Amino acid sequence: xxxxxxxxxxxxxxxxxxxxxxxxxxxxxxxxxxxxxxxxxxxxxxxxxxxxxxxxxxxxxxxxxxxxxxxxxxxxxxxxxxxxxxxxxxxxxxxxxxxxxxxxxxxxxxxxxxxxxxxxxxxxxxxxxxxxxxxxxxxxxxxxxxxxxxxxxxxxxxxxxxxxxxxxxxxxxxxxxxxxxxxxxxxxxxxxxxxxxxxxxxxxxxxxxxxxxxxxxxxxxxxxxxxxxxxxxxxxxxxxxxxxxxxxxxxxxxxxxxxxxxxxxxxxxxxxxxx
Amino acid sequence: xxxxxxxxxxxxxxxxxxxxxxxxxxxxxxxxxxxxxxxxxxxxxxxxxxxxxxxxxxxxxxxxxxxxxxxxxxxxxxxxxxxxxxxxxxxxxxxxxxxxxxxxxxxxxxxxxxxxxxxxxxxxxxxxxxxxxxxxxxxxxxxxxxxxxxxxxxxxxxxxxxxxxxxxxxxxxxxxxxxxxxxxxxxxxxxxxxxxxxxxxxxxxxxxxxxxxxxxxxxxxxxxxxxxxxxxxxxxxxxxxxxxxxxxxxxxxxxxxxxxxxxxxxxxxxxxxxx
Numbered sequence: 001x002x003x004x005x006x007x008x009x010x011x012x013x014x015x016x017x018x019x020x021x022x023x024x025x026x027x028x029x030x031x032x033x034x035x036x037x038x039x040x041x042x043x044x045x046x047x048x049x050x051x052x053x054x055x056x057x058x059x060x061x062x063x064x065x066x067x068x069x070x071x072x073x074x075x076x077x078x079x080x081x082x083x084x085x086x087x088x089x090x091x092x093x094x095x096x097x098x099x100x101x102x103x104x105x106x107x108x109x110x111x112x113x114x115x116x117x118x119x120x121x122x123x124x125x126x127x128x129x130x131x132x133x134x135x136x137x138x139x140x141x142x143x144x145x146x147x148x149x150x151x152x153x154x155x156x157x158x159x160x161x162x163x164x165x166x167x168x169x170x171x172x173x174x175x176x177x178x179x180x181x182x183x184x185x186x187x188x189x190x191x192x193x194x195x196x197x198x199x200x201x202x203x204x205x206x207x208x209x210x211x212x213x214x215x216x217x218x219x220x221x222x223x224x225x226x227x228x229x230x231x232x233x234x235x236x237x238x239x240x241x242x243x244x245x246x247x248x249x250x251x252x253x254x255x256x257x258x259x260x261x262x263x264x265x266x267x268x269x270x271x272x273x274x275x
Numbered sequence: 276x277x278x279x280x281x282x283x284x285x286x287x288x289x290x291x292x293x294x295x296x297x298x299x300x301x302x303x304x305x306x307x308x309x310x311x312x313x314x315x316x317x318x319x320x321x322x323x324x325x326x327x328x329x330x331x332x333x334x335x336x337x338x339x340x341x342x343x344x345x346x347x348x349x350x351x352x353x354x355x356x357x358x359x360x361x362x363x364x365x366x367x368x369x370x371x372x373x374x375x376x377x378x379x380x381x382x383x384x385x386x387x388x389x390x391x392x393x394x395x396x397x398x399x400x401x402x403x404x405x406x407x408x409x410x411x412x413x414x415x416x417x418x419x420x421x422x423x424x425x426x427x428x429x430x431x432x433x434x435x436x437x438x439x440x441x442x443x444x445x446x447x448x449x450x451x452x453x454x455x456x457x458x459x460x461x462x463x464x465x466x467x468x469x470x471x472x473x474x475x476x477x478x479x480x481x482x483x484x485x486x487x488x489x490x491x492x493x494x495x496x497x498x499x500x501x502x503x504x505x506x507x508x509x510x511x512x513x514x515x516x517x518x519x520x521x522x523x524x525x526x527x528x529x530x531x532x533x534x535x536x537x538x539x540x541x542x543x544x545x546x547x548x549x550x
Contacts, residue, residue: 022378062374062381068351068389072344096374098398099337100425103297106337114343123373123398125420127427145400150375152402155448161436173430 001118001139002181003206006090007230009055011275014266016231017258018056018092018208019046020238021078022063027243029250039067039074044081046242049251053258056090056234057082079115090234091118092143092208098123098130105133112137119143121186121208124170128177135178142183146171146198149188149211167194171201180204187226189217189235195225199232206232212261213240219261223268231274237261276393276414277456278481281365282505284330286550289541291506292533293331293367293483294321295513296353297338302518304525314342314349319356321517324526328533331365331509332357354390365509366393367418367483373398373405380408387412394418396461396483399445403452410453417458421446421473424463424486442469446476455479462501464492464510470500474507481507487536488515494536498543506549512536 010016021043025033028042035041047057059078064071082089093111097120098104111117112134119141122131134142147157147167157167164172171185180202187198189211198207207226211217212235219235226233241261245253269275285291296318300308303317310316322332334353339346357364368386372395373379386392387409394416397406409417422432422442432442439447446460455477462473464486473482482501486492487510494510501508516536520528544550 024381060374060378060381062372062378062385065347066381066385066389068385069344069347072340072347076343094374096398096401097337097371099335099369099371100423100427103335103337106299106335106341110337110341110343114341123371123400125398125400125431126371126423126425127430127432129425129427131427148375148401150401150404152375152404152406155402156400156441156445157402159436159441159444161434166431166434166441169434170431 001090003230006055006206009088009090010231013052013055013262014269014275015053015055015262016233016235016265017054017261018058018234018236019050019054019241019258020094020210020236021046021057021059021242022238023242024063025067027246029246029248031248037074037077039064039071040077040081043074043078045251046254047082047086049255050241050258051086051089053255053262056092058092058094058236060094060238076115079117083116093117093120096121096123096145098126100126101129101133104130108133108137112140119184121145124174131174131177135182140182142178143208144174144183144185146185147187147191147194149190149215149217153188153191168197168201171198175202175205180206184208186210189222190215192218192221192225195222199226199228203228206234208234208236210236213237219264220268227272231269276365278505281330281481284363284365285506288327288330288537289544289550290328290330290537291508291510291540292329292536293333293509293511294325294329294516294533295369295485295511296321296332296334296517297513298517299338300342302521304521304523306523312349312352314339314346315352315356318349318353320526321529322357322361324530325516325533326361326364328530328537331367333367333369333511335369335513351390354392358391368392368395371396371398371420373401375401376404376408379405383408383412387415394459396420399449406449406452410457415457417453418483419449419458419460421460422462422466422469424465424490424492428463428466443472443476446473450477450480455481459483461485464497465490467493467496467500470497474501474503478503481509483509483511485511488512494539495543502547506544510540
C-alpha cells in the first residue's frame with residue numbers, strides 16, 4: 001500500500017483511526033474464554049463491529065507471545081481473517097523489533113511474508129542495518145519509534161543535543177533510509193507540543209500516534225499539530241475501544257466508542273478541508 | 276541466579292561461553308528436517324554435545340518467530356529440555372524487546388514466567404518504564420543494549436555528546452535502575468577499543484559480548500579489555516559453533532569448535548589468575 005492509497009482509504013472512511021488489538025485473555029468477556037481460540041474470537045468480533053470505522057488494526061505482539069504457541073496461532077488467524085474478509089485494511093504488527101541485519105531479515109520474513117502484515121513498529125537504537133531488511137519489501141512499511149507516549153521517553157529520546165533533542169536527530173537520520181511510501185514514525189499523542197516540530201522535519205510522512213484514550217492525549221491537539229495535506233496521521237486507540245465494555249455487550253460498546261472517534265475525526269478532516 | 280552464582284559456574288566449567296541458538300531450518304542437516312520438531316531436535320543435540328563447555332545458551336527469537344506457532348513450540352521445548360536435563364544452565368532470550376510499561380509487563384511474563392528464561396535482551400530507547408517490569412522478577416536479568424557489534428551501531432550509539440558517546444550515557448543512566456545481580460549490558464566484540472571505557476563505567480556488572488567468530492571480534496582483546504575480578508563476561512558465539520559442520524557430523528564439529536573456545540577461555544582465565 002502506498003501513502004496515496006492509505007490516504008484514499010482515510011477519505012473513504014472519514015477516519016484515520018487505528019484500533020490496537022492489545023487482547024488480554026483476562027479482560028475479554030467470560031463468554032468467549034471457553035472457545036477454542038478466545039483471543040481470535042474476540043479480535044474477529046471487534047473487527048467486524050468496527051471495520052467501517054477504522055482504516056487500520058494493530059495487534060500488540062506482547063499480548064500474543066504471552067500465550068505462547070496458542071497466542072501465535074491466534075495472531076495468524078487474526079491476520080488471515082482480515083486478509084480474507086477485509087483485504088483493504090492496513091495491518092500493523094506492533095512489535096518494536098530491531099536487531100542486526102541477519103536477524104532483522106528473519107523478523108521481516110516472519111511479519112511481512114509469513115504473516116502478511118503491511119507494517120511493523122521498529123526500535124532505531126541499532127541503526128540502519130537493523131531497519132534495512134524491512135525496507136527491502138515492496139509495499140511494506142517500517143514504523144520507527146521517534147518520540148513515544150510513555151514516561152520513559154524522557155530518559156533518552158528527550159536528551160538535549162546541541163541544537164535538537166535526540167528523537168529529532170533519530171528521525172532526521174532515519175528518514176534518509178526510506179521514503180514516504182515505506183516509512184512512518186511513532187509519535188505519542190501525549191507529546192502534542194513536539195508534533196509541530198516533527199511535522200516540519202518530515203512534512204510528507206505518515207505518523208502513527210498512540211496515546212489517545214486511556215493515556216490521555218487529545219485528538220484535536222494531535223490533528224492540529226500533526227496533520228498534513230494527505231492527513232498524514234494514523235491515530236491509534238487500544239484499550240478505550242476494545243474494552244469499552246467487558247460484558248456480552250462488548251461489540252456494541254466498542255462500535256459506539258469507535259463511532260465517537262470517527263465522528264471527531266470526520267469533523268477535523270472537514271474543518272481542515274481534506275474532505 | 277546471582278552474579279556470584281554465575282561466576283561460580285564459569286569457574287567450574289573454565290568457560291564463559293554462551294552458545295547462540297540462531298537455528299535456521301535451512302541450515303540444519305537434512306537428516307533432521309523430517310523430524311516432527313526439527314529446530315528442537317537440532318537444539319537438543321547441540322546442547323547435549325556442548326553442555327560441559329558452555330555456561331549459557333541464547334535462542335534468538337527471530338529464528339523461532341519466523342516459523343510461527345511451530346517455532347514457538349520449538350522454543351518452548353528447548354527451554355523445557357534445558358530446565359529438565361541441565362537446570363544449572365543460564366538461559367538468555369535474545370529478543371531485543373522494549374515497550375511501554377503495560378506491554379513490557381506482558382513480555383516479562385511471557386519470557387520469565389511462562390518460558391522460565393533467566394535473562395532477556397532489551398532495547399533501551401523507550402527508557403526506564405520499558406525496562407522496569409523485567410527488573411521486578413527476582414533472580415532474573417535484563418540485558419540492555421549498550422554498544423552493539425553491527426555496522427549500524429555507528430548511527431546512534433556512537434553519537435558524540437558533550438563528554439561521551441550516546442551509548443555511554445545510556446549505560447550510565449540504565450545502570451541506576453538495577454543492580455549487578457539483575458542487569459547486564461550488550462557490548463559487541465567488534466568494539467574492543469570501547470570495552471575498557473565500559474568496564475570503568477560498570478566495573479561490577481556482567482557484559483554479554485556477541486560478535487566473536489563469524490563477525491570477526493577477537494576473544495583475547497575482549498577478555499583483556501573487558502573482564503573483571505569475577506570474570507564479568509559472557510561471550511556469545513552462534514553460527515561458528517552451531518554450523519561448524521552442516522553434515523550428519525554436526526554434533527562432533529560443534530563440540531570441537533566449542534572445545535577450542537573453552538580452551539582459549541580457560542587459558543585467559545588462568546593468565547588472569549581467576550582460576
